[in-house]
Amino acid sequence: MRELLLNLAEQAMCARGYGGFSYADIARDAGIRKASIHHHFPSKQDMGLAVLDRYGERLVQRLKLIGQSSRSGGQALAAIIDLYRERAGSGGMLCLCAAMSGDVHAIDDRIRSALQRINDLVIASLEEILVTGRGDRSISVGGDPKAEATSILAMLQGAQLMARVTMNPATFDAATEVLAARIYRG
């Protein structure tokens, strides 16, 4: 049940943000009463943090897998773009970080710190990918890899935000076209 609740909460938060879902929503979808949720997660902040923590752990695994299974930096970067496109594709959802970042004012510092840690994690991964891609000539990297990685994350999150407005995943593609074009495909 705890896992089911986490799944439903993550889905809801990606779709409508931290402030955009309620215990009532989750309870209905889970088939239990909302009071029962408090047994698993005493407060909504606890639930939000638990969702974000699990999300962070899974992201680490996924980034590691992308690094291992990619035969070039370019292939890894393409996988990262796909990772963010997934959410934008399914009904204008955001990655959990972008979704929760919009509600930073409503959440406590534990969650904000976790968000910051995850962003830094993705930036570090992207930086490593850019360095690899520069080495194997599969990505065009003009400037400092760390700075490039930071701007790429901003672009990916911004592209999701813009796609949500149009309700069209093509908007995400349009906003990341330039990034995708920096990959030299064999």
Add this chain to the structure above:
Amino acid sequence: MRELLLNLAEQAMCARGYGGFSYADIARDAGIRKASIHHHFPSKQDMGLAVLDRYGERLVQRLKLIGQSSRSGGQALAAIIDLYRERAGSGGMLCLCAAMSGDVHAIDDRIRSALQRINDLVIASLEEILVTGRGDRSISVGGDPKAEATSILAMLQGAQLMARVTMNPATFDAATEVLAARIYRG
């Protein structure tokens, strides 16, 4: 009073999004009762749309002014970056579009259309600036100007989102460092 209410609502929305402010907040800051707000704006959606419409009109003026007063494409692009940095600098606020985009699920189609229109407007402005900058050799423009403009807007909105998480405007600068470096300064 109407103008005061619009100002307070815009401020609140940039700071906490559409769902993050209430008539009670605005009423307190304006020094009137919340029932009185309904005289000026029957529903919260009406208020949100009015704020966004005014924002769009002002943005048009500001973009026009930037185009007129800039002596090069690079100078204009720098002005646009500053425009977005302003908000990120003052306490992790977002531009109104980014702030409302996070709450798209909670607003009606009139507002969503207005958001889309404003995004398109900024993209068109950026495209024009890139073309100018490419012509006068003040900006490095590699790909299609329209695609570049779209990704730049995504980057700027994403940079604001990331800066909100760290509560540090330097994060905005880090995420836009690569963009700023594309400007050749005389």
Add this chain to the structure above:
DNA sequence: GTCTATAATGAGATAGAC
């Protein structure tokens, strides 16, 4: 672990006096 019942708060909105 889940339930019923309820508390406590805050939201947007309306009616009608002044």
Add this chain to the structure above:
DNA sequence: GTCTATCTCATTATAGAC
């Protein structure tokens, strides 16, 4: 235009039975 008073609804959260 602004007020008081009220409505209706949704929210998170708690107490206590089963």
